[in-house]
Amino acid sequence: MPAQALVDAALLGLSRKEFVTIPSLHDAGQWDAFEGARQAMAGNLSTNKPAARYRAG
Numbered sequence: 001m002p003a004q005a006l007v008d009a010a011l012l013g014l015s016r017k018e019f020v021t022i023p024s025l026h027d028a029g030q031w032d033a034f035e036g037a038r039q040a041m042a043g044n045l046s047t048n049k050p051a052a053r054y055r056a057g
Contacts, residue, residue: 005023009021009023010023
């Protein structure tokens with residue numbers, strides 16, 4: 001992507017108060033799916049013990 005197109009997209013995203021701007025991602029639904037999955041996992045990503053599949057058996 002040309003630098004000017006990237007800058008234009010970034011500035012537009014900033015004006016829309018977007019948390020993340022990915023100009024090459026044409027399907028916003030893909031971002032929504034990623035963000036939903038990330039949020040669903042968030043509470044389990046930092047715990048004080050490894051998941052059962054990583055524990056010595």
